[in-house]
Amino acid sequence: MKAERVSRIATTEFVTRYLEAGRPVIVTDAMEDWPAFGQWTPDYFAREYGDWKVPVYGHYFDLLKLMKLGDYIRTYMGSEPPPDIRYVRWFTLHQPVPNAERFPWADEVFKLLQPQWSHPYFLPTDSYLFPFCPPGRTLDVPSETTVPSKALYLSCKGATTNLHLDYWGADAVLCQLHGQKQLVLYSPDQTPLLMDPATDAVRGASGGRRVVDIRNPDRAAFPDFDKAQPTVLDVLNPGEIAYIPAGWLHHVDTLSDSITLTWNFVHLASWRNWFRFLTNEPPASELADIGHILLDDPRRLH
Secondary structure (H helix, E strand, O other): OOOOEEOOOOHHHHHHHHHOOOOOEEEOOOOOOOOOOOOOOHHHHHHHHOOOEEEEEOOOOOEEEEEEHHHHHHHHOOOOOOOOOOEEEEEOOOOOOOOHHHOOOOHHHHHHHHHHOOOOOOOOOOOEEEOOEOOOOOOOHHHOOOOOOOEEEEEOOOOEEEEEOOHHHOEEEEEEEEOOEEEEEEOHHHHHHHEOOOOOOOOOOOOOOOEOOOOOOOOOOOOOHHHOOOOEEEEEOOOOEEEEOOOOEEEEEEOOOEEEEEEEEEEHHHHHHHHHHHOOOOOHHHHHHHHHHHHHOHHHHO
16 A cells, blocks of 8 residues: 655656556655755744744644744644644635735745745646646746645644545645655545535535544444545655645645645646536535636736
8 A cells, every 4th residue: 555656757757657647656856956855844944934923723624723833833843742733734825715914824935935945857847727837838836826725734743634635626746845744545436435425514625525534433424434445555754745636535644743845736637637526516615716816827818
């Protein structure tokens, strides 16, 4: 159940073997020239950005409170965490929300951090549907303001993101800069065993469908859970980037104090996954997000 690991992979091979096929993979050498790798530690963020307010979440994407980043690091990282284990999900503004100016979005910190990382060499630089970047133009993730869910996760040991699907039927990459996380991935054919078909139980990244808690499964609600078998159960180490295809349910456990950089995208090579999402009655909120991101993208005007 270990993930496939590759290095020195050409973009064309990555597109053919993984994007088009919808196969997860871990690339082991894509951060070797990033100044961020080795520099982005809890101490670094406490020193440079400790007075910045950040959003703190529970075991899912439920916002619990806002607090200074330095206070979070001092309270939750560097020692045995308190019982109310939480994590920082510091992400860019990608949707119209009430009182947006009052929320501590990560747009400004990403501008400051931009010189410290680069577009992963194996990812294509054009032909994206979301964010829109047609053939012949160039997408540069560090400088791009419309990349969906571009976020920094600062997670203390023991923090968990419960099983879920990502928003918008999009693919994701997780760049592990510090610490270790355990990934549990289920291929799309396992979905009926892990998700309730009802559409009004839980709103959010899994399209409004209730998802089993794999640590404490409700077998009355998910009677076939024991038949489900994870396709990937592996540890993501510092310097590694995990590609998680659309439609793969995933659960993440933080094994040690961790810093992870993530974002979502839809490439032309995986358009079928996005088409299935768009034609399968997605939540209106997710369609609104997509429209907001695409309409705000200045490249669509050129």
